[in-house]
Amino acid sequence: MKIVAHIPGKEILERNLKRIERAAANGFGVELQLTADVLENVPLKFFAKVKEILKEKPVTFHAPFLDLNPGAVDSYVREATIKRYREMKPIEEILNPEGIVFHSGFHPRKILPIYDRWFRNCVDTFQQIADLFKNTKIAIENVFDETPEHLIKLISAIDRENAGICLDIGHWKIFSSLPLSEWIESCKDKLFEFHIHDNDGKNDLHIAAGEGTIDFSDLIKLLNSKKNISQILTMEAKTEEDQLKSYNFILSNLQGVKNGNTTLSS
Numbered sequence: 001m002k003i004v005a006h007i008p009g010k011e012i013l014e015r016n017l018k019r020i021e022r023a024a025a026n027g028f029g030v031e032l033q034l035t036a037d038v039l040e041n042v043p044l045k046f047f048a049k050v051k052e053i054l055k056e057k058p059v060t061f062h063a064p065f066l067d068l069n070p071g072a073v074d075s076y077v078r079e080a081t082i083k084r085y086r087e088m089k090p091i092e093e094i095l096n097p098e099g100i101v102f103h104s105g106f107h108p109r110k111i112l113p114i115y116d117r118w119f120r121n122c123v124d125t126f127q128q129i130a131d132l133f134k135n136t137k138i139a140i141e142n143v144f145d146e147t148p149e150h151l152i153k154l155i156s157a158i159d160r161e162n163a164g165i166c167l168d169i170g171h172w173k174i175f176s177s178l179p180l181s182e183w184i185e186s187c188k189d190k191l192f193e194f195h196i197h198d199n200d201g202k203n204d205l206h207i208a209a210g211e212g213t214i215d216f217s218d219l220i221k222l223l224n225s226k227k228n229i230s231q232i233l234t235m236e237a238k239t240e241e242d243q244l245k246s247y248n249f250i251l252s253n254l255q256g257v258k259n260g261n262t263t264l265s266s
Contacts, residue, residue, distance in 0.1 A: 071122030
C-alpha cells in the first residue's frame with residue numbers, strides 16, 4: 001500500500017523542506033501541489049533536494065487548477081491551460097512521479113450548455129498530456145461531479161493506458177448522493193488514486209478521516225478485499241497532524257494489512 005501526504009504549494013513556494021522531511025521520516029511519500037506560483041518561482045534544484053530526501057518513497061503531483069480549464073471553448077484559455085500543464089515536465093523528469101492528479105474543470109451547471117464542445121476539447125487536452133507524461137499515470141479527480149458517469153466517459157474517450165481516475169472521498173461526500181460503493185464499483189478498472197479527508201457533508205474542510213461525517217466503510221471493504229492494493233492513498237487533510245490521524249484511522253480498520261511504509265505516530 002503506497003501512502004503519500006499532501007504538501008501544500010505554499011510550503012513548496014517557501015522552499016521549505018521540513019514538512020517533506022517529516023513526512024519521509026514518518027514513512028510517507030508526498031503529493032506535491034504544483035501551483036502556478038510554484039511552477040514560476042521554484043527552481044529545479046529544490047526538486048532535486050526533494051528526490052534526495054524521499055529516496056525510494058513514492059511521489060505524486062497535484063497539477064495546477066486555479067483559472068485553468070482543459071475543455072475551454074476559448075482557445076486562449078485552453079492554450080494557457082496546456083502550457084501550464086507542460087511546465088511540470090522538467091519536474092517530472094527529476095522526480096519520476098507515480099501519478100499526476102488533474103481537475104477536469106467539469107461543473108454540471110456551468111458546462112451543460114456547451115458540454116459537447118467542452119468535452120471534445122477536454123479529451124484533446126488530456127490526450128496531449130497523457131502522451132507528454134507517457135510514463136506517469138494521469139488521474140482526473142472528481143470535484144463537482146454528482147455521479148461517476150462523466151469521469152468514466154472522459155477517461156474512455158481519452159483512451160490512453162495511463163489515464164485514469166482519482167476518487168476524492170471528501171468531494172464525493174459533498175456533491176454526490178450516490179453510495180461510495182457505486183463510485184468505487186463504476187470506476188474500479190481505472191481507479192488510480194484516492195484522496196482521503198473528511199468533512200461535515202457541506203463544506204470542503206479537509207479534516208482528519210474519522211472526525212467528520214463520512215462513512216469510510218466501503219473504502220475499507222475495498223482495501224481489505226485485496227492483498228496488494230494498487231491505488232495510491234493520499235492523505236489530503238490540511239494539517240500534518242490530521243494527515244497522521246487519517247492514516248492511523250485507515251490502518252486501524254484494515255485486517256491483516258501491514259503498512260508498506262512504517263508504523264506512524266503523531
